[in-house]
Amino acid sequence: MIPKPPPRDGGLGFLFIPPYRVQGTSVAGEATCIQVPELDVCFDMGCCPRPALASKFVAVSHGHMDHIGGLAYYCSQRRFQGMGEGTIICSTEIGPDIRRMMDGFVSLERQTTPYNLIELEPEQEFEIKNNIVIRPFDVEHTCPASGYVIIEKRSKLKPEYVDMPQEKLREIKDRGIDITRILDIPLVAYLGDTFPGPPLVRDDVRKAQIIICECTFVEPDHKDRAKIGKHLHIDDIAEWLPVLECEKLVLVHLSRRTYLPQARKRLRELVKPEYAQRVEFLMDHRTNKARYDRQLAEAQALEESRQRAAGQT
Numbered sequence: 001m002i003p004k005p006p007p008r009d010g011g012l013g014f015l016f017i018p019p020y021r022v023q024g025t026s027v028a029g030e031a032t033c034i035q036v037p038e039l040d041v042c043f044d045m046g047c048c049p050r051p052a053l054a055s056k057f058v059a060v061s062h063g064h065m066d067h068i069g070g071l072a073y074y075c076s077q078r079r080f081q082g083m084g085e086g087t088i089i090c091s092t093e094i095g096p097d098i099r100r101m102m103d104g105f106v107s108l109e110r111q112t113t114p115y116n117l118i119e120l121e122p123e124q125e126f127e128i129k130n131n132i133v134i135r136p137f138d139v140e141h142t143c144p145a146s147g148y149v150i151i152e153k154r155s156k157l158k159p160e161y162v163d164m165p166q167e168k169l170r171e172i173k174d175r176g177i178d179i180t181r182i183l184d185i186p187l188v189a190y191l192g193d194t195f196p197g198p199p200l201v202r203d204d205v206r207k208a209q210i211i212i213c214e215c216t217f218v219e220p221d222h223k224d225r226a227k228i229g230k231h232l233h234i235d236d237i238a239e240w241l242p243v244l245e246c247e248k249l250v251l252v253h254l255s256r257r258t259y260l261p262q263a264r265k266r267l268r269e270l271v272k273p274e275y276a277q278r279v280e281f282l283m284d285h286r287t288n289k290a291r292y293d294r295q296l297a298e299a300q301a302l303e304e305s306r307q308r309a310a311g312q313t
Helices: 050-054 071-080 095-109 166-174 220-229 234-243 261-272 283-311
Strands: 013-017 022-028 032-035 041-043 057-059 084-089 115-120 126-131 132-139 145-157 178-188 210-216 247-253 279-280
Touching: 013 247, 013 283, 022 210, 032 050, 050 071, 057 132, 071 084, 084 095, 084 132, 095 115, 095 126, 115 247, 145 166, 178 279, 220 247, 234 247, 261 279
Parallel strands: 041 057, 057 084, 084 115, 178 210, 210 247, 247 279
Antiparallel strands: 013 022, 022 032, 032 041, 126 132, 132 145, 145 178
């Protein structure tokens, strides 16, 4: 008999939550790398899927190997393929450790891989795109850990000027009076690995359009294991859901032993249907493909309707 080939790796998880794609891989203890291409950012780099190379920024939540194991490779490949230097964003607490890790590869390879390292204090903002910033915050885990919120800075007229004519507004502005205010619009929140606590109910997390959050444990008898590892259990997710204002909560970091249809069933048992329908599992490939196929069919039907309407005018 000839030996069997190795099993094929599962594909990357993919969700389209307009206008953003959430894609990548996340299996507890193995590797997490989650990309939002439209925002040019990856959250963590436990491995480096090829599409992740296109993102200029990697926001590192913490130093566990399944979240940083592909970091040096990401920087090296971006350089090798002429894509420019990668930029690593992390907390000031782990920045020196990441730098030492990267220096270790210089010794091993006998060559230098250029990269940028941006170390941020909690709540300090860094611009990743025009008028879009990333803001870290502390979370509780078994090692120093951060979550992140990506925020759009949107300029709006102050309420007292809303109904004024343009000529009057220009006159006031010419006098040096600030007539606008900056609104923070949370776009995407990423919790990394975290224990339940105050970070989950921050306004910029609760109100983000998309929340990407771990749910490592599902089985009812694994709640103690979640506490020991400072991870979230699906019971924690069920308690948290009613206070969220997000369009979608994307659950990641489930273990390979978790049977995803059972996880969905368990969630439906714990929460009202209107809450459960806002939750997606990134690595549930079959359900997510069916969801995307529906989106594609709806988009095609809408385009055909527009073309028919245009032909009638």
